[in-house]
Amino acid sequence: MTERFRLTIVFDNYTCLEGFPTLWGFSAYIETNRYTLLFDTGSNGRVLLQNMERLGKNLQKAQALFLSHPHWDHIGGVDSVLERHPDMHLFLPDSFSKHMIRDLRNQVSALTIIGKEPQELLPGLYSTGTMQSIGGPGEHAAIFDTSKGPVVVTGCAHPGIVAIARRATEITGREIALLVGGFHLMYEDADTITDVIDQLESLGVASVCPTHCSGDLAIEMFHEAFGKRALAGGVGRVIDL
Template identity: 50%
Template sequence: MSNSPRLTILFDNVPGLPGLESLWGFAALIETGEQTVLFDTGSNGRALLRNMAALGLDPTAVDVLFLSHPHWDHIGGLDSVLECSPALTLVLHQGFSKHLIADLRGQCKDLVVVGAEPRQLAPGLLSTGMLSARSTQQGPPEQGLVLDTTLPDGAQISAVVSGCAHPGMERLVERGTAMLARPIDWAIGGFHLMYAGASEIAHCVGALQALDVAYVAPTHCTGDAARAAFRQAYGEHCAEGGAGREILLRPRFG
């Protein structure tokens, strides 16, 4: 499975490996073999870069920086990343401030602004398109990152990576499923269930199971109760989050 994509959590409020800083927010590095993608930047760029250095990861190797939504705990490290890697492609959506979008145009190699429709960014790398939050109280619009990989042996791997899942994790996965015309293997990131009651948590677990998601890696804003519910429902198919955790995205039957 050495050709499988690898996702390393760089920034997380959930404690992970010893020696890494744990602050509120989320960021992950995704290495597909074709692209190196930084998903979000956490809340603090200096801490993000220190965690990358501790893990032996080079920020200048990033090809694409994908921002899920404009909350501070996901874009707080943006300046630090762009200062290190001005030659990357930056992907955000129309829900970001038009003034921020204008300012960023000269700070990266390419700037891609995604609308409401799904969009292919590179082979095997797609955006769900901008989806509205479940309610005005649930946060801003958000886009999820969809990965679609075929290994040399023909095995396929798909994943949806979420920053906070303000639209609902099941909606992001539903969009990814429709885009690829097959079930999503992995659902990863913040599931935004930290304030949810037992019935809402059970609904999300059941919805992802009904969508035939094979593996989950809930972290960041998912909350302790929801993470425990996913561990119980998915067993060994539930990967732990936390800063420094490395997740090898294996096929559902791998």
């Protein structure tokens, strides 16, 4: 369990600070009292590194890189990141192609491929295990077991944000303190989004930060439903627990 948790969104198609570019994709820089981790790399390595520098986030301090799934808007900055800092432990789902895995293995100090089963990757950091989706790639989400409750970080939530939240609750045995990232609801109608919100609330999700592929309608509806427990995403957003 981690006593200190800070998440900074460093790449997003939304921004909460003026002057930052909004390119499609997502990445977060996560600091705990035990380790620092980069979650996904957005779609553009140059912009990612520039954003991190402007936000005062040092790539060299990251011990690990967590890639949620092999879509371009989450791995577009991988080469730039690993060229600058290859001494990281890379965690990725088994939905990556064998050719990409081979290439990545040659660029990092350690690489772990995540199968279907949940597993602890670092102290207090869990993977949901690679979860399958209809029409999308296998994807895993990161679970940080903090003293305030589990924090679940998603890339695009292709397997379904409710399924991911349910899996995280089963793994930790605790209600989720924060669910943050892409919820992949941008193509859904209001009735579907309402059902998702109801299911997440029934699971006991305390707070949310929907961004990236969540969609404008879903983001608005989450803020209406969760009130002050819904946080705005975007580049520069800092969340402390």
